[in-house]
Amino acid sequence: MATKNIMIVGVGGQGTLLTSRILGGLAIADGYDVKLSEVHGMAQRGGSVVTFVRYGEKVAEPIVEEGQADVIIAFEKLEALRYSHFLKEDGALIINDWRIDPMPVVIGAAQYPENIIENLSKEHKVYTVNATEEAKKLGNSRVFNMIVLGIAAQHMDFAKETWYEVIENTVPPKTIDINKQAFDVGYNM
Amino acid sequence: MSNKRVIMLGNEAIARGAYEAGVKVSAAYPGTPSTEISENIIKYKEDIYSEWSPNEKVAAEVAIGASLSGVRAMASMKHVGLNVASDPLYTVSYMGVNGGLVFIVADDPGLYSSQNEQDTRMVARAAQVPVLEPSDSMEAKEYMKAAFQISEVFDRPVILRTTTRLAHSQGLVELNDREEIEDVPYEKNIAKTVMMPGNAKLRHVEIEKRNLELAEAANTMPINTVEMNDTKIGVITSGIPYQYVKEALPNASVLKLGMVNPLPKKLITEFASKVDTLYIIEELDPVIEEQVKSWGIKAIGKELFTVQGEYSANMIRGAILKEDIGTKAPAVAPGRPPILCPGCPHRSVYYVLNKLKMHVAGDIGCYTLGAVAPLSVVDSVICMGASISSLHGMEKAKGKDYIKNWVAAIGDSTFLHTGVNSLMNMVYNQSTGTVMILDNSTTGMTGHQDHAATGKTLMGEPTNAIDIPNLCRAIGVKNVVEVNAFDIATLEKVVKEEVAKDEVSVIITKTPCVLLDKSKKPVYIAHSDKCKKCGMCMKPGCPAMTKKADGTIRIDDTMCTGCGLCETLCKFNAIELLKAGDK
Numbered sequence: 001m002a003t004k005n006i007m008i009v010g011v012g013g014q015g016t017l018l019t020s021r022i023l024g025g026l027a028i029a030d031g032y033d034v035k036l037s038e039v040h041g042m043a044q045r046g047g048s049v050v051t052f053v054r055y056g057e058k059v060a061e062p063i064v065e066e067g068q069a070d071v072i073i074a075f076e077k078l079e080a081l082r083y084s085h086f087l088k089e090d091g092a093l094i095i096n097d098w099r100i101d102p103m104p105v106v107i108g109a110a111q112y113p114e115n116i117i118e119n120l121s122k123e124h125k126v127y128t129v130n131a132t133e134e135a136k137k138l139g140n141s142r143v144f145n146m147i148v149l150g151i152a153a154q155h156m157d158f159a160k161e162t163w164y165e166v167i168e169n170t171v172p173p174k175t176i177d178i179n180k181q182a183f184d185v186g187y188n189m
Numbered sequence: 190m191s192n193k194r195v196i197m198l199g200n201e202a203i204a205r206g207a208y209e210a211g212v213k214v215s216a217a218y219p220g221t222p223s224t225e226i227s228e229n230i231i232k233y234k235e236d237i238y239s240e241w242s243p244n245e246k247v248a249a250e251v252a253i254g255a256s257l258s259g260v261r262a263m264a265s266m267k268h269v270g271l272n273v274a275s276d277p278l279y280t281v282s283y284m285g286v287n288g289g290l291v292f293i294v295a296d297d298p299g300l301y302s303s304q305n306e307q308d309t310r311m312v313a314r315a316a317q318v319p320v321l322e323p324s325d326s327m328e329a330k331e332y333m334k335a336a337f338q339i340s341e342v343f344d345r346p347v348i349l350r351t352t353t354r355l356a357h358s359q360g361l362v363e364l365n366d367r368e369e370i371e372d373v374p375y376e377k378n379i380a381k382t383v384m385m386p387g388n389a390k391l392r393h394v395e396i397e398k399r400n401l402e403l404a405e406a407a408n409t410m411p412i413n414t415v416e417m418n419d420t421k422i423g424v425i426t427s428g429i430p431y432q433y434v435k436e437a438l439p440n441a442s443v444l445k446l447g448m449v450n451p452l453p454k455k456l457i458t459e460f461a462s463k464v465d466t467l468y469i470i471e472e473l474d475p476v477i478e479e480q481v482k483s484w485g486i487k488a489i490g491k492e493l494f495t496v497q498g499e500y501s502a503n504m505i506r507g508a509i510l511k512e513d514i515g516t517k518a519p520a521v522a523p524g525r526p527p528i529l530c531p532g533c534p535h536r537s538v539y540y541v542l543n544k545l546k547m548h549v550a551g552d553i554g555c556y557t558l559g560a561v562a563p564l565s566v567v568d569s570v571i572c573m574g575a576s577i578s579s580l581h582g583m584e585k586a587k588g589k590d591y592i593k594n595w596v597a598a599i600g601d602s603t604f605l606h607t608g609v610n611s612l613m614n615m616v617y618n619q620s621t622g623t624v625m626i627l628d629n630s631t632t633g634m635t636g637h638q639d640h641a642a643t644g645k646t647l648m649g650e651p652t653n654a655i656d657i658p659n660l661c662r663a664i665g666v667k668n669v670v671e672v673n674a675f676d677i678a679t680l681e682k683v684v685k686e687e688v689a690k691d692e693v694s695v696i697i698t699k700t701p702c703v704l705l706d707k708s709k710k711p712v713y714i715a716h717s718d719k720c721k722k723c724g725m726c727m728k729p730g731c732p733a734m735t736k737k738a739d740g741t742i743r744i745d746d747t748m749c750t751g752c753g754l755c756e757t758l759c760k761f762n763a764i765e766l767l768k769a770g771d772k
Contacts, residue, residue, distance in 0.1 A: 028194075028196055034359075036360075040301075041221030045530060045634075062358035063354070066516040067516040067517065078523070082519070101732075103561070106727070106732065107727075
């Protein structure tokens with residue numbers, strides 16, 4: 001199998017690290033070599049964050065190069081736009097239809113781009129969900145990332161049982177049920 | 190536990206390597222990207238004593254003392270932390286070790302979370318200290334063991350150098366058992382351990398000899414490996430760039446250096462003679478390249494590659510293979526720089542300073558972010574502790590009236606790191622400046638580590654908590670005022686009063702980091718019908734607040750942490766509590 005390249009992009013504090021750890025766990029469960037690359041420290045403080053996950057027979061570099069991502073999971077629309085050039089021609093772009101204004105927009109120094117999803121859909125295979133609203137329906141807005149991951153799971157080749165198993169081993173024990181429910185919402189969309 | 194494969198962060202693998210190498214003492218001060226080493230070492234607290242020291246110099250000296258007593262010991266830090274620890278580093282290099290001694294130093298190419306992009310290998314060369322450089326998590330663990338062996342066999346302290354990409358990448362690691370290393374007996378030997386001129390002169394001769402021996406041994410060390418393939422292209426590389434080389438040039442011959450100081454001259458000369466074109470691929474400074482070229486070997490390095498930032502496989506393909514990578518240009522998108530979190534107490538303090546049109550001599554921590562709009566109050570950020578001393582320097586240059594609209598702003602952890610020395614200087618040299626200690630009860634930026642004033646050790650034990658207000662009083666500061674960061678009316682009054690005084694003042698805003706409190710937070714709502722669109726609530730730049738198309742305000746209920754600053758600022762009662770929190 002050619003090495004698979006996955007990216008998770010979002011805003012610092014949205015749970016990209018947890019999500020990448022789940023993807024890493026899946027790759028190990030299926031016996032692949034895997035490397036993940038994360039962002040810690042200052043960049044995490046509400047900034048644009050990107051996490052790379054690569055798995056296959058033998059993985060060398062821990063980062064995904066431009067134009068090589070099989071799947072990009074975006075927790076926020078502007079971040080989907082920012083990293084869209086990393087996507088392969090036939091790659092899948094999963095977008096949480098959610099807007100968080102960056103500070104230049106908040107203070108009026110820049111405009112939040114219009115019609116991001118429509119424009120990205122012209123060039124890429126785009127799948128969207130308002131996961132934040134869906135998660136609120138489940139009673140916990142924080143599990144939105146698991147809904148997005150559920151959609152991404154439709155475009156990756158891991159068994160549903162493996163997803164469940166890895167989620168159980170990764171999230172805090174008290175939140176296993178709500179996280180699995182959220183995953184199902186995305187998976188069944 | 191043997192031979193189990195698990196996925197580990199580079200820093201986690203270093204901690205595991207320390208455990209397997211039989212380390213008994215570990216000291217550190219948090220610093221991205223090195224922090225998780227200590228956070229993972231506590232998993233092995235049955236076998237390893239570990240601590241947060243107040244700064245890297247102290248941490249290095251703790252490790253040196255432990256080594257002197259005969260155990261394997263380590264200190265970890267970020268690259269700029271090594272500057273703070275460089276005083277002991279340069280001299281312990283002369284002394285050598287008793288038990289093995291390793292410093293783990295994390296560089297930050299690309300400046301993800303640092304104030305400069307310095308290359309630790311340069312410091313190590315100056316201090317004549319050997320440097321190992323792993324290229325993935327598995328090597329990070331194994332090189333820890335190699336580092337201790339080299340340290341003991343060659344009687345040298347050793348640096349294990351990592352970079353952000355290695356420290357914060359995860360890869361598979363095969364676990365081994367801990368080696369039980371017997372303590373080396375302590376024997377008094379002042380010629381080796383009292384570095385006064387007569388002794389140090391002789392030690393300098395000795396370490397020059399040891400370094401030559403080590404350089405010779407490096408030619409056959411198994412951590413320096415040659416992978417002969419097609420000989421048209423030969424590459425000398427090390428660390429993370431090795432992975433980019435393997436990705437971009439799978440058919441090239443590669444000399445991978447596991448030890449980057451001292452260099453194996455014979456091995457390099459031989460490798461160079463077997464390849465048509467030799468490239469040297471190293472992030473940051475041309476440390477390997479300059480030495481190799483000085484031996485008369487033809488090589489290409491920084492002619493093609495930058496001394497800034499991180500490399501990538503695409504960069505190597507473009508530079509060496511002249512391949513058109515065919516990547517698309519990034520979309521035009523407004524930047525998303527890091528910002529203070531919703532509910533951060535620093536925002537409140539900076540709002541007041543901004544309102545009073547103050548200048549701020551800043552420092553290293555989350556509160557550095559007060560430099561950017563809309564708060565825009567921080568004028569300078571240099572290094573740990575420099576806020577206080579640079580304000581003092583300004584006063585001495587221009588007089589006391591010049592700094593009546595200035596304060597120094599420093600966090601609690603940074604104050605204890607090196608800020609307290611600067612405050613002692615202010616008292617001693619009769620400064621009139623005002624220092625604000627933004628005490629959020631933690632080391633925030635690096636992800637919430639304890640320090641000498643939190644009352645808890647790295648190993649999770651309750652301990653003495655240094656009382657910062659009393660510490661300030663004890664060194665002679667007469668004006669010490671404590672204020673809640675969110676009480677903006679009092680804070681404004683106190684700042685005005687203290688800067689007006691012709692004496693040193695310390696204002697401590699003690700309000701815990703919002704991320705420390707895991708309880709359910711209150712949430713506020715903005716009512717459009719009452720909103721007069723005055724923009725007051727937007728002034729502090731809270732990321733949970735956005736202006737709607739009609740000019741009224743929306744509060745994102747998934748981001749609001751209920752600090753209430755916006756409610757305080759709204760004169761029209763348009764912002765109200767929506768949901769109460771746990772407290």
